[in-house]
Amino acid sequence: MSRIFVFLICLFSLSSCMNDTTHPKDGQNGDFASPHQVHEPEMRFGVLWEGLDVDSGRVKEGQSLSHILDAYKFGSGKVATLAANAKDVYDVREMRANRRWWIASTADSLNIPEWLIYERNDIDYVVFSLGDTLGAQLGSYPVDTLYRRVQGKISRSLYLDLEALDAPTSLSISMAGVYAWTIDFTHVQKGDIFDVYYFRKMANGKPVGLPVILSSSFTHHGQPLQAYRFNQGDGEDYFDPQGASLRKAFLKSPVEFSRISSAFNKKRFHPVLKKIKPHLGTDYAAATGTPILAVGDGVIIKSAYTKNNGNYVKIRHNNTYETQYLHMSKRKCAVGDRVRQGQTIGLVGSTGLATGPHVCFRFWKNGAQVDHRQEKFPPSAPVRDENMQAFAKEVLRLEKEADSL
Ligand SMILES: [Zn+2]
Structure with missing residues (x-):
């Protein structure tokens, strides 16, 4: 398993190396940049950011919109108007401590604040316009989805083994979720084998949320347990190749006919x-x-x-x-x-x-x-008959995708 992995790494470095040698860099072979190239003004958060003075910080405990704007000679009347105008888009009372903000002001001696950006979470932000029109609009960072496959054998602990394979250690949490009813991850053993195909959302070069497992095989006590992610209309769930749920219902009672x-x-x-x-x-x-x-x-x-x-x-x-x-x-x-x-x-x-x-x-x-x-237990229903064909197709698709990585 690890030999395959090393081989894959070699393939990767080989191909990037080949890219470097076969594709000439810009500016070579007479491919010069145009002398009349137009200067692209700097944009950020979807607004003109060039030439502005930017302050930034994090919302402190107990701070509200007016606390933040206080330092920028922004009257309380204007804050109230801003909050009212923004209301349909964003309720400013939802601002939370520790989240990041930026204030961009004109770079002249007047230093008039033009924009306040408040980062709602790792992906979404609010752009407050502080100039002539007081208001707000929502924006989001571009999100990349990275698809990866990790294969390995437990030699120390799942966490350490994932780390050694350069995979996100948080994948162990996702795996424990998928197999919550079948494998006790506090007792996985040396020699257990995992092969997981997953994706990760990235914004600003940082992962957002936990890795999401698409398909997985975990061999525990010599028995491979496969899982495929599938949605049959009531949310994403994990099923074995036969379409049985990975969650198991408990017996209603420990004794029959009692x-x-x-x-x-x-x-x-x-x-x-x-x-x-x-x-x-x-x-x-x-x-x-x-x-x-x-x-x-x-x-x-x-x-x-x-x-x-x-x-x-x-x-x-x-x-x-x-x-x-x-x-x-x-x-x-x-x-x-x-x-x-x-x-x-x-x-x-x-x-x-x-x-x-x-x-x-x-x-x-x-x-x-x-x-x-x-107790309300999570549903453990199998793939319904009418969805079996779609499920079989999805299994094949996921296997093909995983094999291509
Ligand atoms: Zn009792």
Whole structure:
């Protein structure tokens, strides 16, 4: 993989070298610039910028438009008119601390301010005209989209390996997003292979936002997981080559044919302890020995016995979700095991603090226990039948594009 990469770099430097030698520089071979060349006046932010005195700075904490213009002998009446005239285009109350501004004034002794430019974000700015007509218009920097492909093998960490390949390290965040439901990126391993085709928006030579993955293959535990970006009308999403969503829904409950005997309740009266004790789980009653299923793919992070929990198991599914299963009569997994959704991880019992055979199912989201039945999970629907043809075409297109890089 790395040999291919080095080869690509050689190709690149070779071709640029050839460009230099085969194309004569301007001015050679009698290709002289015209002696009557017209001077192009300097423009910036879409306005005439030449010959103006320019001040610039950043909006300070608590500063408003009038604070900035104060130093330029711009009366408060004029500021109010400017804000009113600009209102339909831009609400000046939306100006934020730390954003950049420029004020261009005439270079004569009067030093009359003509333009105020306020940079709204890395791409968009507002041009306030301060001269004869007070008003505003919106503008944007030209945005370049760079398409790249990075291939590599994890040797230290994804972050460091991306850095060594001269790829943006923020690509690791984009990758973790694409594979949030399938790969735990805090546990990627040496030897895992990645091949990612992505684009990056650039304005003023700086990246804007995170790299966007178009297609990707990540080989984890020897198994390649492919992802393709596709929009079937309800937003961009990632699918495997068969059109299945990369997001996975959890099973509705960890036990089939069970009934909920006690719901998640922060003010529950505990039947054994005879006092108010929050119940941060959902109890599913079922006969002793009924299989308890992992509600999603993951890694076993706890398999133990304690006085209250009895035999219990905890699964880490991804960077966001963990689940725990209590009161088992028997555990059927060990710490470190990788389990699949629907796999039996233990059997229903009443070990620990329990009045009868049931599973106390607990659900963690970002480290906090939540009622999984109230959670809104992102959709995990596959590509719809009527879109499969378009999806197949998109997969081919992305593969061809990636191969050309
Ligand atoms: Zn419970």
